[in-house]
Amino acid sequence: MWSYRKRIDRDLVRWREAGWVTPDAEAAIRRDIEKGVRTLGLANSLAILSAVLMGFAVMSFVASNWEYMPRILRLGLLIAALWASYGLSGVLARRGMDGFAHAAILLGVGIFGGSIMLISQMYHMDGNPADAVLLWAGGALLAGVGLRSNPALAFAMVLVCYWGITEAFRLDTVFWPFLVPWALISAAFYWQRWRPGLHLSGLALTGFVVSLGYWLNGGHAHGLVVAGGLIVMAAAIAGERLKPELPALWSGSFNYGLVMALAGLFALQFIEGPELDVFILLAVLALALLIASIFWGLSSGNSGALWLGYTGFSIEILSIYVKTVGTLLNTSLFFLVAALIVSALAAVAYRLHARGEPPKNPIVGATS
Amino acid sequence: MINLSPRSWIAIALVALVQTVALATMVYGRVTLLRDGREIVAEVIPVDPRDIFRGDYVILGYNFGRGEVPVPVGTVTGDKVYVTIKEAAPQQWEVVSASSTLTKPADPAQVVLKGIVNYVGATPENELPKASIRYGIENYFVPEGTGLDLEKQVREKKIAAVLAVGQSGDVAIKALMVDGKRVSQEPLL
Numbered sequence: 001m002w003s004y005r006k007r008i009d010r011d012l013v014r015w016r017e018a019g020w021v022t023p024d025a026e027a028a029i030r031r032d033i034e035k036g037v038r039t040l041g042l043a044n045s046l047a048i049l050s051a052v053l054m055g056f057a058v059m060s061f062v063a064s065n066w067e068y069m070p071r072i073l074r075l076g077l078l079i080a081a082l083w084a085s086y087g088l089s090g091v092l093a094r095r096g097m098d099g100f101a102h103a104a105i106l107l108g109v110g111i112f113g114g115s116i117m118l119i120s121q122m123y124h125m126d127g128n129p130a131d132a133v134l135l136w137a138g139g140a141l142l143a144g145v146g147l148r149s150n151p152a153l154a155f156a157m158v159l160v161c162y163w164g165i166t167e168a169f170r171l172d173t174v175f176w177p178f179l180v181p182w183a184l185i186s187a188a189f190y191w192q193r194w195r196p197g198l199h200l201s202g203l204a205l206t207g208f209v210v211s212l213g214y215w216l217n218g219g220h221a222h223g224l225v226v227a228g229g230l231i232v233m234a235a236a237i238a239g240e241r242l243k244p245e246l247p248a249l250w251s252g253s254f255n256y257g258l259v260m261a262l263a264g265l266f267a268l269q270f271i272e273g274p275e276l277d278v279f280i281l282l283a284v285l286a287l288a289l290l291i292a293s294i295f296w297g298l299s300s301g302n303s304g305a306l307w308l309g310y311t312g313f314s315i316e317i318l319s320i321y322v323k324t325v326g327t328l329l330n331t332s333l334f335f336l337v338a339a340l341i342v343s344a345l346a347a348v349a350y351r352l353h354a355r356g357e358p359p360k361n362p363i364v365g366a367t368s
Numbered sequence: 369m370i371n372l373s374p375r376s377w378i379a380i381a382l383v384a385l386v387q388t389v390a391l392a393t394m395v396y397g398r399v400t401l402l403r404d405g406r407e408i409v410a411e412v413i414p415v416d417p418r419d420i421f422r423g424d425y426v427i428l429g430y431n432f433g434r435g436e437v438p439v440p441v442g443t444v445t446g447d448k449v450y451v452t453i454k455e456a457a458p459q460q461w462e463v464v465s466a467s468s469t470l471t472k473p474a475d476p477a478q479v480v481l482k483g484i485v486n487y488v489g490a491t492p493e494n495e496l497p498k499a500s501i502r503y504g505i506e507n508y509f510v511p512e513g514t515g516l517d518l519e520k521q522v523r524e525k526k527i528a529a530v531l532a533v534g535q536s537g538d539v540a541i542k543a544l545m546v547d548g549k550r551v552s553q554e555p556l557l
Binding site for chain 2: 125172
């Protein structure tokens, strides 16, 4: 809904400037969208929440009356509830109540997962719990693709992340198989052209890459993570030059690469406990990277990079302060360094200002 | 789900059907294992003698699982292992050997169980590493509210698990035995 509003916002400006839409008509359209966003958005969110609650209600009812029912009846109830929720989603979709239909699909996926657990309990199956989560994720992916339901796909991604994390800790090593369902669900997000889903994919992959630093090379592979992040950032900048028609993809990749590089640099500086000279080098590198991304965010209109830059800068300065205060460097030296960096930033900002306003919304007219 | 056509109903039915089949497969595998598997009775080592019934399930330990199973060199956590056991005394099953592949035991009295390596302990000189193995039979769910009652029985008496072992080494809990008496054995379906 939000992306639709953003897009129509851009389009309306373009249409009015082209003279296709009168200012009155534009205002009327905006009012209509505003109304739709408020009522439908809230109703759909509540429907999704109610689906979650309903799933819990069904499960706890069945679980609490467990021992009074023969196994076959319990199984029948679970499968009937499963079919009922998917059937309900069809009825709701037919009536044009899409949000509610998605909530019903999510309920079906929830009942599928609950059934897996209740059947395991019924037959005292105590295998690897992660396998059950993977089966559940498979069901969610199936529902997401088969019924084109974004909430179900997002839920599948959440389950797969949970699966990957528990398996990595259980096996105490990098869990490469995570990438297979990750890629499948990401492909589904792309197929659905659902941007929030792709962000979820980016976030999951970033987490995976950052975790490599803690698993590989005896837990000291953070340099690799930094390199990976820088490569992603470079690829994003190159991609923007080569294929400028996909701005959202490039700016998103740039930001996730930045997060990877920063997470790696952070671990190198503050977890690995390097020598003072190495630490100073790393800190200068991190600050340079952050200033560069603020600059990049301003000049390319990538507000995500801008905010990551600001936030990362604050965290970096604060962390250096905590590490150095009263120990290796003294506090005054720290403030001197910080002041020098901030003045450099100010100079950059001044230069940008002197060039005129930063480009406003350079992505107008591009399809995403 | 924007354009709802008759095809959407087919999609809905397919999704529900595939998920139903997945659940049915789970149940079918268990039912056939419980029905056709070889039945053995193994003594259970209470994991925590003070509080066996934690909530509504009991954690069961077996002397062929806990810590002392010799596994092939190079075995790591998460590996699948096939453990051959034999009944040394009534209900006392002991480990004969462990292998990473499934092999039929020469002695028909022996049973092969499939397990997953929980952790591998330190390897003593010139010996096989010792591991703790999970067979998927370590949790027994009891009906809500009956845990304390069973716990009282278990405190003084001997407890054993009735297990069903399949050809592939899969193993499932059929029932618990307290003092030679089966408790809460349910019909298969």
